[in-house]
Structures are given as C-alpha cells and as structure tokens.
Amino acid sequence: MRTIKFLLQKEFLQIFRNKGMLPIIFLMPMIQLVVLSFAATFELKEVDVHLVDFDRSATSRALVTKMQATGYFNIQSHSQDVDDGIRMMRSNDIQLALVIPQHFERDVTSGSPTSVQLNIDAVDGSTAGLIQGYGRSIIQDFSVEVQPQIKQIQQQRRRAGINIIPANWYNPNLDYIKYMVPGILVVLVSMIGMFLSGMNIVREREIGTIEQLNVTPIKRYQFIAGKLLPFWIIGLFELVVGLLIARLGFNIPFVGSVLLLLAIAGIYLLVVEGIGLFISTITSTQQQAMFIAWFLMVVFILMGGLFTPIESMPGWAQDLTLFNPVAHFIKIMRMVLLKGAGWAEVQHLVGILTLMVVIILPAAIFRYRKSTG
Amino acid sequence: MNPISVQNLNKSYGGVEALADISVEVEPNELFGFIGPDGAGKTSLFRILTTLLKPDSGEASVLGLDVVDDYRTIRTKLGYMPGQFALYEDLSVRENMDFFASVFGTTLEANYDLVAPIYSQLERFEDRLAGALSGGMKQKLALSCALIHKPELLVLDEPTTGVDAVSRQEFWQMLQQLKSQGITIIASTPYMDEAEQCDRVALIDNGHILNIDTPEQVARNFDQPLLAIKASSIYELIKKLRSYEWADSVQPFGEYVHYTDKREEPDISKLELYLTEQCGLSEVEIKSIEPDIEDSFMNLMQKEVT
Missing domain, CATH: 3.30.70 (Alpha-Beta Plaits)
Incomplete structure (x- = not known):
C-alpha cells in the first residue's frame, strides 16, 4: 500500500509537471463541450436558395416571402433558367434551387393540382432531409392558407380525419444540445482513460525507465495500480467539471442521481483503462499505442450512438454495439441525466460494463506479465 | 559462496546466439569487468543476472540465490545501473532519489553515508530536473540511485559509455571507493583501457568468454x-x-x-x-x-x- 502511495505521488508529480499535457487535460472538457455542443447541431441554419419563378405572380411572391420569413431560407439569386440553379449547386453556392411553375397562381386559386419543385443538394444527406422537411411544411402551410378563401367546403372535408398531436418527452423542445452533451462527456472520460493511462506505460518502456523499475521490489499489481489510479481520479474529476459546465452553462437538466452516474463512471473508467493497458502491452512506442487507441476510439464513437442513433443501424451493427462500452455509457448518461433513470433501469447496462471490467482488466494484466518476460 | 556464479549459460534471440555456454565466478568484494565490443553479449548477461531476462539453459546464481526462482529476493539486494539512462528526466535530482529510496522502503537520510561521496557532488543541483544534467552528472545520479538501498552487489552496464575522459577516470575512482566499503561490483565496458581498473576481467566476444584473468595476466598471455x-x-x-x-x-x-x-x-x-x-x-x-x-x-x- 505504501509503495502504491509513492508511485501515485511520482505519477501526479510528473503529470502536473508536464507543461504540454496539463492544460489540455483541463481545457479539454470545456473546449469539447462548448465547441461540439454548439457546432454539432441538427438545426437548419440559413439555406442559400436560387429562385426560378416562371409565374411571377402575387401568389408566387407570397410563397417566396413566406419562406424567407421563417429565417431558414435565404434567396441568394434568381433567374429564369433551372440550369443556373444546378450550376450554382455544383459550385456549392446554394443548397436549394426552388422552381415555381407557370400558371402557379391560376392553378392554386382554381384549386387544380400544381407543384413546386425543390432541387436539393443531397451530398449531405441529413441536411438534405432537413431542407426537404422544412420546405415541405412551409409549402403545405402556404397551400392551407391560400385555399380556404376559395374552396372552404372542400377544405373542411380534407381537414377531417386523423389529426396527429406530437408530444416530445424528456426533451420537449427537441433541444439538440441536451442530446449531445451527455454523449460528449462520455467521449471525454473515454479519452482520459484509454489514451493517457496506456500511453503512460508505453512511455516508461520507450524511455527505458521501466528497466530501472523492474529491478526494484515493486510488484506488478502495484505498478499497474500506480498507473491506472491517477487517470481514474483525473477521469472522474473531468466528468465532474464537465457535468458542472453542462448544468451551469447549458442548463442540462439533472433529472437522475449524479452520484449513481459517478459510480457507474468509476466502473466505465476501469473498462477503458483496461483497453488502454491492453494496447500498451502489445505496442512498444507511444506512436503505435496512440494509433491503435485512436482507431478503436473512432469505431467506438461512430458506432456508439453519439451522432447517429443506434436504432437506425443495420441489425449486425446493432448487435456489435453490445461489445462497445462507449455505447453503453452514452445510453446510461442520457437515461440518467435526461430521463431520471434509477438503478433499476440501468442495472443491466452496468452489469455489461462490470462484465467487461472482469474480462479486460485481468486479460491486460496477464498480457502485461507475458510481454515483460 | 560467490556473489556471482554462472555455469553454462545460454541465451539466444530467435536463432541468434547472444550467450554461448558462459561460465564465470565473481568472488566477494571483487571489482570485476566484462570487456568486449558492442554486441558481444554483455548486456544480455547483465540482464539475466539482474533477473530482467530468463536464460534458455544453464545455471546462474546471484548472492547465492537462483536468478529465476528467487528473482524477487535478488532485486532487493542488488543495485543495477542500465546502459541507457533510466531515471525520470522530468523529476528533479532529489525527487528521483526519494522515489527510488521509497520503493525500496528506505530514505536518502538513512543511507546517506554510503551515497555521500557521490551524491555530495550533486547536492548543488538537487532541484534541477534530471533531464537537464550533463552526461557525467546523470551517471553519478544513476549510481546514487542504484546505491540508495545498500545493495550487496552493484551491476553496472557500460557505465562510462558516452562520458568524457575525465568523468570516466573519476567514475572508476568512485567504484574503487565503493569496493573498499565491501560491495562487490561487476561492470561492463567496451573500452580496453578501463580493464586495468578491475581486479579481474572477462574478455567476451560473440557470446563467448575468451579469457578470465587479472588485467596484468591477460596482457602477459600475449x-x-x-x-x-x-x-x-x-x-x-x-x-x-x-x-x-x-x-x-x-x-x-x-x-x-x-x-x-x-x-x-x-x-x-x-x-x-x-x-x-x-x-x-x-x-x-x-x-x-x-x-x-x-x-x-x-x-x-x-x-x-x-
């Protein structure tokens, strides 16, 4: 126990002396939260539009004005040629070419079917979907507005039917930040656990200090505890800082128990540190370790439901997330923070994480023995 | 009981023979040198003696203890200075000393007498980071750290490589001093002129020991x-x-x-x-x-x- 204390002392001395790493360790939660939460948003912002209005009537102008008034669409240019719009789309000047056909006003007022064409740049699929969604609802709104004056009776008949009243639970305003912040906190904790602890062991090997340590009576478990504990502590500390920023800076509701969350984070950190330790046993330089850790991290994040919902992945990919600790912890974070889930609701996920600790940590320690002969 | 007793030791790395049938006895309180060019197998032998490497076959005992079975006890009794500087460059001189003292369950104060002749030259730089020391100073710090727990045997792997001529001279004087305090010392070196500083030397090349004798006798063998x-x-x-x-x-x-x-x-x-x-x-x-x-x-x- 005394030996571990001395190892911890030494480790913290080195961490706090590392002028390159220290600021990053403490700035990381802030920068990640602020930048990612604000930048990674699914809300539609000012779409540049090219307008091709063949009708040039009061009604067509009213539609365009309505679209502009929402603040989502910004008429960049207009001409009488659809090809102009396509050309501008190709050079990334606009994302939408709106085409209003001839006789638009006549058809709308007479009640005969007419259409408006939305040519959308769909390179970015999710933005295209949003443009289409927003555009459709504005145009539908518009058609409802102009028609009742003419075809009131018909309108009433159309209105009858099933009316949908959506109610968004846990995140009533569909606030994207509320969805992102818990996930980003998970990424933060994972980086500390997986990168720093594993890298630290490889570093001792790379600069040769492990030689000197190996001839001391330090036992293997003491050495590993001395390497894992500092970053376990820093990881939890980072999480607390991150949660404070989330609460005070982003008004993220803490519906569930923060203590429960920290306890689970303690288990989760052991999982990622175990992975980091395992990587350190199969690499001999920090560069190799960094590369492998990054590779795993990117896979974990992309398949972990941070940006895209796991439910929309193909079946095999959904099955694979069972082995993805990041996915489980993101889920737990969102459940506890936003929905107020308690122990009963998350216990099966915590069980999976615990199982991972029980498998990975001994495996890494076993490999560490072998790799140091 | 000899501090070091090696019989028919073999070690190879994936078919490349590093040590071939090595046998050597080091007597108590000897300053024993292993002399040979780079790649002769000196470091492999030292890593086996310091329990960092397992031999393929053969017997090796250090201070009467088997290097494979009793490695844990051996580690508390020997001081090792690897060829490459292996202390923490981001810790200060004093912090390095304190750390290595503490993992051996002792303190600098408790064993100050033993390290004093060497460490006293470093005391002016106690707060300097080890990485900022000169080559000669680093070597003194490494020797101090290897001595901090009063080892019975000191194993020095190429301690003078990359150190200037004056510091080398000084270093061997320090070793003579340590020897007079009853410590057995083995050191390896690629420099032939350092052989004369040893009580006995083993000439080693290509994993084979060519000759073991006093430096005078080795020269006379010619x-x-x-x-x-x-x-x-x-x-x-x-x-x-x-x-x-x-x-x-x-x-x-x-x-x-x-x-x-x-x-x-x-x-x-x-x-x-x-x-x-x-x-x-x-x-x-x-x-x-x-x-x-x-x-x-x-x-x-x-x-x-x-």
Whole structure:
C-alpha cells in the first residue's frame, strides 16, 4: 500500500509537471463541450436558395416571402433558367434551387393540382432531409392558407380525419444540445482513460525507465495500480467539471442521481483503462499505442450512438454495439441525466460494463506479465 | 559462496546466439569487468543476472540465490545501473532519489553515508530536473540511485559509455571507493583501457568468454614479440604488412600499427628493408613494445575467428 502511495505521488508529480499535457487535460472538457455542443447541431441554419419563378405572380411572391420569413431560407439569386440553379449547386453556392411553375397562381386559386419543385443538394444527406422537411411544411402551410378563401367546403372535408398531436418527452423542445452533451462527456472520460493511462506505460518502456523499475521490489499489481489510479481520479474529476459546465452553462437538466452516474463512471473508467493497458502491452512506442487507441476510439464513437442513433443501424451493427462500452455509457448518461433513470433501469447496462471490467482488466494484466518476460 | 556464479549459460534471440555456454565466478568484494565490443553479449548477461531476462539453459546464481526462482529476493539486494539512462528526466535530482529510496522502503537520510561521496557532488543541483544534467552528472545520479538501498552487489552496464575522459577516470575512482566499503561490483565496458581498473576481467566476444584473468595476466598471455611500426601512410603500411610473407597479425593502434611475426623472433632489419626498398614507404619507424590488454584481446578475437 505504501509503495502504491509513492508511485501515485511520482505519477501526479510528473503529470502536473508536464507543461504540454496539463492544460489540455483541463481545457479539454470545456473546449469539447462548448465547441461540439454548439457546432454539432441538427438545426437548419440559413439555406442559400436560387429562385426560378416562371409565374411571377402575387401568389408566387407570397410563397417566396413566406419562406424567407421563417429565417431558414435565404434567396441568394434568381433567374429564369433551372440550369443556373444546378450550376450554382455544383459550385456549392446554394443548397436549394426552388422552381415555381407557370400558371402557379391560376392553378392554386382554381384549386387544380400544381407543384413546386425543390432541387436539393443531397451530398449531405441529413441536411438534405432537413431542407426537404422544412420546405415541405412551409409549402403545405402556404397551400392551407391560400385555399380556404376559395374552396372552404372542400377544405373542411380534407381537414377531417386523423389529426396527429406530437408530444416530445424528456426533451420537449427537441433541444439538440441536451442530446449531445451527455454523449460528449462520455467521449471525454473515454479519452482520459484509454489514451493517457496506456500511453503512460508505453512511455516508461520507450524511455527505458521501466528497466530501472523492474529491478526494484515493486510488484506488478502495484505498478499497474500506480498507473491506472491517477487517470481514474483525473477521469472522474473531468466528468465532474464537465457535468458542472453542462448544468451551469447549458442548463442540462439533472433529472437522475449524479452520484449513481459517478459510480457507474468509476466502473466505465476501469473498462477503458483496461483497453488502454491492453494496447500498451502489445505496442512498444507511444506512436503505435496512440494509433491503435485512436482507431478503436473512432469505431467506438461512430458506432456508439453519439451522432447517429443506434436504432437506425443495420441489425449486425446493432448487435456489435453490445461489445462497445462507449455505447453503453452514452445510453446510461442520457437515461440518467435526461430521463431520471434509477438503478433499476440501468442495472443491466452496468452489469455489461462490470462484465467487461472482469474480462479486460485481468486479460491486460496477464498480457502485461507475458510481454515483460 | 560467490556473489556471482554462472555455469553454462545460454541465451539466444530467435536463432541468434547472444550467450554461448558462459561460465564465470565473481568472488566477494571483487571489482570485476566484462570487456568486449558492442554486441558481444554483455548486456544480455547483465540482464539475466539482474533477473530482467530468463536464460534458455544453464545455471546462474546471484548472492547465492537462483536468478529465476528467487528473482524477487535478488532485486532487493542488488543495485543495477542500465546502459541507457533510466531515471525520470522530468523529476528533479532529489525527487528521483526519494522515489527510488521509497520503493525500496528506505530514505536518502538513512543511507546517506554510503551515497555521500557521490551524491555530495550533486547536492548543488538537487532541484534541477534530471533531464537537464550533463552526461557525467546523470551517471553519478544513476549510481546514487542504484546505491540508495545498500545493495550487496552493484551491476553496472557500460557505465562510462558516452562520458568524457575525465568523468570516466573519476567514475572508476568512485567504484574503487565503493569496493573498499565491501560491495562487490561487476561492470561492463567496451573500452580496453578501463580493464586495468578491475581486479579481474572477462574478455567476451560473440557470446563467448575468451579469457578470465587479472588485467596484468591477460596482457602477459600475449606471448609473441610485438612490434609497433609507423610510416608516412598508415593505409599503405597496413596493406604492405598484410602481404608480407612472415606477417601473423597486423592491427592499427592509433598512429602505430601493431605487428606480430610468424617466426619466434622477427627480423627487424629485413622487415625495414622490405618496407622501404621493396614497397617504397618513407619515414618508417619500427620498435619493440610490451603488449597491453588490447593486443591480447585482439589476438584472442582473431584466434576465435580462425
């Protein structure tokens, strides 16, 4: 126990002396939260539009004005040629070419079917979907507005039917930040656990200090505890800082128990540190370790439901997330923070994480023995 | 019981033989040197003796303990200084000392007497980071750290490599001092001139021990008359000497070329005639010299090859 204390002392001395790493360790939660939460948003912002209005009537102008008034669409240019719009789309000047056909006003007022064409740049699929969604609802709104004056009776008949009243639970305003912040906190904790602890062991090997340590009576478990504990502590500390920023800076509701969350984070950190330790046993330089850790991290994040919902992945990919600790912890974070889930609701996920600790940590320690002969 | 006792030790790395049938005994309170070129197997042997590496076959015991079975006890009793500087460069001199003292369950104060002669030279720099020390200072710090727990045996792997001549001299003096306090020391070095500082040396090359003896005796083992020859062009001289019919060995040694003859007694005047008249070399100078340990080592290495 005394030996571990001395190892911890030494480790913290080195961490706090590392002028390159220290600021990053403490700035990381802030920068990640602020930048990612604000930048990674699914809300539609000012779409540049090219307008091709063949009708040039009061009604067509009213539609365009309505679209502009929402603040989502910004008429960049207009001409009488659809090809102009396509050309501008190709050079990334606009994302939408709106085409209003001839006789638009006549058809709308007479009640005969007419259409408006939305040519959308769909390179970015999710933005295209949003443009289409927003555009459709504005145009539908518009058609409802102009028609009742003419075809009131018909309108009433159309209105009858099933009316949908959506109610968004846990995140009533569909606030994207509320969805992102818990996930980003998970990424933060994972980086500390997986990168720093594993890298630290490889570093001792790379600069040769492990030689000197190996001839001391330090036992293997003491050495590993001395390497894992500092970053376990820093990881939890980072999480607390991150949660404070989330609460005070982003008004993220803490519906569930923060203590429960920290306890689970303690288990989760052991999982990622175990992975980091395992990587350190199969690499001999920090560069190799960094590369492998990054590779795993990117896979974990992309398949972990941070940006895209796991439910929309193909079946095999959904099955694979069972082995993805990041996915489980993101889920737990969102459940506890936003929905107020308690122990009963998350216990099966915590069980999976615990199982991972029980498998990975001994495996890494076993490999560490072998790799140091 | 000898502090180090090695019998028929073998170690190879994936088919490459690093140590072949090594046997050596180091006596109590000896300053024992392993002399050999880079890649001779010195470090492999030291890593086995310090329990960092397992031998493929053979027996090795350190302080009466088996290097494989009792590695844990051995580690508390020996001080090891690896060839590469292996202390924390981002910790200060004092922090390094305190850390290594603490993992051995002791303190700098408790063992200050032993390290004082060396550490006192470092005390001015106690707060300096180890990475900012000069080569000689680093080496003193590493030696202090290796001594902090009063080891019975000190294992120094190429302690003087990369250190200036004055510091090297100083370092061997420190080792003599430690020896006088009853510590057994083994050290390896690629520098032949350091062999004379040891009580006994083992000449090691290609994983084989060529000879174990006192430095004087090793030099005396060289039983042929030795000539030192100089000429205006060393390169031409070596070439011509090697093609001389009686030439046995021709080794460049600084500005001279050391030459041995195949005959009992070399004919110096004939040789001079050959070099000046037949080969047209100028400023030829030939003298008879006493062989030193380096000549002996070269000689043994050559015999090994042939």
